[in-house]
Amino acid sequence: MRQRTIAKSVEIVGIGLHKGVPVKMRLEPLDSNMGIIFYRSDEGITIPLAIENVVDTKMATVIGKDGVVVSTIEHLLSALYAYGIDNIRVVLDNDEVPVLDGSSSGYCMLIDEAGIKELEASKKAIKIKKEVEVTTSEGKRVALKPSNHIIYDFSIDFDHPVIGEQKFHFDYSIDEYKESISKARTFGFLHEVQYLRSIGLALGGSMENAIVLDNTKVLNPEGLRYDDEFVRHKILDAVGDMALLGYTLVGEYDAHAGSHYLNHLLTKKLYENEENYEIIDLEEADEESKVFQTAYARA
Structure with missing residues (x-):
């Protein structure tokens, strides 16, 4: 199995979630072994996607270099990683990736428009060998576990009548991602949105790009896309955050009430000990290669 890029450049203009200003984004093909690179055309700064370049995880996953940042990268990364x-090179003329409709389905459509191109170099993956876990005193937990498959398990428990307890099991394939995960939108509570706007954040947020809830109900006139859209979006975020590993994951991601911050700690902890993982060549690893060939097969 070989490395992948996109077949041609594609471009969109959208609104940034926090500043609320238009952002032009262009996706460009790259050659083998170049990785995922963000380029701020307005600043002339290149920021490779790497764990050491993560500078903030409070409201979104943010990478930066030399004081220049790119924010809210997780939805785009989720689609790129799923495909x-x-x-690939992501060229932006501002400091945020466009939020689109708050999901990653628009990015999936953009990748479909660009097409997939296989390169000459063999594809590598990171296979989990030993379980690695990060927990908090509040009972939040994220973990990576050994598996010959690609699995995401997530559970949440919100004290809200619309959300409550939700669980979702995602057995990875591109088609299943597009159908069950990519359409799930980010969500927030009205009082949180009001506070964020008071401090100059979420200025681009609206019911067109997020699920907004008050104390009892969903305020969006169209309602939910899935009854459990909230936990599905958490998996969407987790897939994007795992792109920071730098390799396609072979293993199981398992979380309860996970977050961008905990996901960042998890990826760092995994790399602290080489006994936790193995970098495998999918041209040589027959069993794992078959898993990806099945997952990448389009219906």
Whole structure:
């Protein structure tokens, strides 16, 4: 199995979630072994996607270099990672990735428009060998576990009548991602949105790009896309955050009430000990290669 990029450049203009200003984004193909690279055309700064370049995880996953940042990268990364894109340049003229409708389905459509191109170099993956876990005193937990498959399990428990307890099991394939995960939107509570706007954040947030809830109900006139859209979006975020590993994951991600912050700690902890993982070549690893060939097969 070989590395992947996109077949041609594609471009969109959208609104940034926090500043609320238009952002032009262009996705460009890259050659083998170049990875995922963000380029701020307005600043002339290149920021490779790497764990050491993560500078903030409070409201979104943010990477930066030399004081220049790119924010809210997780939805785009989720789609790129789901499609197995190894090499791509993301060119932006502002400091946020466009939020689109608050999900990653628009990015999936953009990748479909660009097409997938296989490169000459063999594709590598990171296989989990030993369980790695990060927990908090409040009972929040994220973990990576050994598996010959690609699995995401997530549970949440919100004291809200619309959300409550939700669980979702995602057995990875591109088609299943597009159908069950990519359409799930980000969500927030009205009082949180009001506070964020008071401090100059979420200025681009609206019911067109997020699920908004008050104390008892969903305020969006169209309602939910799935009854459990909230936990599905948490998986969407987790897939994007795992792109920071730098390789396609072979293993199981398991979380309860996970977050961008905990996901960042998890990826750092995994790399602290080489006994936790193995970098495998999918041209040589027959069993794992078959898993990806099945997952990448389009219906």
